[in-house]
Amino acid sequence: MENSSTKRLSLTLGVTLLIFFVEIVGGIISNSLALLSDAGHVFTDSLAIILSLIASIIVKKPSGKKATYGYQKAGILAAFINGVSLIVIAGLIIFEGYRRFINPPHIDSDVMLPIAIIGFAGNIIMAFILGHKHTDLNIKSAWLHVIGDTISSAGVILAGAIIKYTGWLLVDPIVSWFVGFIIIFGGLRVVKDSLWIFLDLVPKGFDVEKISKEILKVKGVIDVHDIHIWSIGYRIPAFSVHVVVSDQLLSEADRIRKEIEKKIGDIGVKHSVIQIECSGCDNNNFYCKVKKVSEHGHH
Numbered sequence: 338m339e340n341s342s343t344k345r346l347s348l349t350l351g352v353t354l355l356i357f358f359v360e361i362v363g364g365i366i367s368n369s370l371a372l373l374s375d376a377g378h379v380f381t382d383s384l385a386i387i388l389s390l391i392a393s394i395i396v397k398k399p400s401g402k403k404a405t406y407g408y409q410k411a412g413i414l415a416a417f418i419n420g421v422s423l424i425v426i427a428g429l430i431i432f433e434g435y436r437r438f439i440n441p442p443h444i445d446s447d448v449m450l451p452i453a454i455i456g457f458a459g460n461i462i463m464a465f466i467l468g469h470k471h472t473d474l475n476i477k478s479a480w481l482h483v484i485g486d487t488i489s490s491a492g493v494i495l496a497g498a499i500i501k502y503t504g505w506l507l508v509d510p511i512v513s514w515f516v517g518f519i520i521i522f523g524g525l526r527v528v529k530d531s532l533w534i535f536l537d538l539v540p541k542g543f544d545v546e547k548i549s550k551e552i553l554k555v556k557g558v559i560d561v562h563d564i565h566i567w568s569i570g571y572r573i574p575a576f577s578v579h580v581v582v583s584d585q586l587l588s589e590a591d592r593i594r595k596e597i598e599k600k601i602g603d604i605g606v607k608h609s610v611i612q613i614e615c616s617g618c619d620n621n622n623f624y625c626k627v628k629k630v631s632e633h634g635h636h
Contacts, residue, residue, distance in 0.1 A: 342393050342476055349463045349483065350386045353379055356459040363452030367445040370437050371493045374430040374513045375456055375486065381426045382463075382482040385419040389479040392416075396570075409570025410534070416478035416571075417531035423482065423524030431517040434510035441506040450497035457490035477571075478531075481523040489516040530571075537567040540574045543604070548576075551600055557582050557593045566606070575608040576601055584615050 357379040364373035392415035400407040464487055467480045496512040499505055539545060543566050552561050560581040569575050580597060582590055590613045601609045 343390065345466050345468070346386055346390045346393060346476070346479065349466050349479065350383060350390065352459050352463050352466070353383045353386055353483075356456050357383055360452055360456050363448055367448035367452070368442055369444045369446075369449040369493070369497070369509055370433055371496045371509045371512045371516070372449050372452060372456075374433070374516055375453070375489045375493050377426055377430065379456070379486055381422050382479075382486055385422060385482045386479050388415045388418060389476065393476070406569045406575075409573060413531050413534050413571060416527050417535070419478040419482065420524045420527030420531060423485065423520050423527070427517040427520035427524065430513050430520070434513040434517065437510040437513075438507060441509065444500055444506055444509055446497050446501035450494065450501060453490055453493035453497050457487065457494055460487035460490050478527045481527055485516075485520045485523045488519050492516050534568040534571065539566045540568050540572075543574065548601070548604070552578065552580065552597055555593055555596050555600070557585070557589070558597075559583060569608060573608070574606045576606045577610040577612070579612045579614055581614050 357376055360372055360376035360379060363369075364376050389412075392412045395408050395411040398404075398408045460483055463483045464480070467476065467483060492512040492515050496508045499508045533541075545564055545566060548566070549561050549564060552558060558580055561578055562581070563577070563579040565577045567575055578597075580593065582593055594611050594613055597611050598609055601611075
């Protein structure tokens with residue numbers, strides 16, 4: 338899967354750079370902001386894909402002493418940077434669109450239209466290469482860049498056709514605004530998803546109260562506390578909990594732990610830490626005293 342992701346990103350990068358050079362030349366010759374804004378978006382696409390490519394290589398590194406959970410969040414960091422870059426470039430497009438709306442320049446639609454069609458075709462190819470089902474936020478952020486640019490190219494084609502047949506130049510900045518807002522929407526989604534993971538918020542789709550109630554249904558469980566659910570990486574949830582049981586043999590407590598682990602696994606959590614605690618250990622009972630002496634003896 339990882340090798341497949343790297344190959345897809347490499348192919349997409351090649352197509353992106355080709356489109357960028359074609360659109361930047363076409364935008365300058367035709368004097369179209371919509372085409373230049375699309376080229377600008379394509380440029381951020383190429384930077385985003387390079388970043389995603391680097392991150393996809395780093396993510397392959399196995400866990401070790403410095404990163405016991407592995408390097409999954411390298412991909413999330415790349416996604417966050419990509420999301421921010423989308424928002425920044427969109428802001429620049431919208432600002433330039435305002436300037437051109439006030440004072441629209443001449444646009445050569447005969448150059449603008451065929452270049453926009455080439456850009457649109459290239460973006461369709463890139464979207465197909467990256468696919469639409471993603472288990473990696475890093476790849477998803479690159480895909481969103483491409484989808485945003487596909488919509489942008491479609492808008493430029495529309496603007497070129499309107500200018501060619503009606504001569505209405507204001508459609509150029511209007512389309513660039515539309516493109517800008519589409520890019521901002523995609524960027525905000527990626528930034529939100531990546532920050533959600535960085536802030537260790539509860540992954541979407543998980544309900545802490547519901548999970549607590551399910552654990553309490555396990556025979557032998559008296560109470561649960563200190564429940565934590567967070568994400569190691571995109572769609573890689575982790576879970577920890579303290580489970581209070583009655584004074585019993587370790588083998589019996591381990592049965593409870595395994596049952597809880599299975600319940601957690603069934604809802605999609607593969608990384609779990611379940612700490613079993615004895616309910617009577619605060620009392621002066623013989624088992625707990627022996628346990629404490631034994632623990633101090635080991636230290």
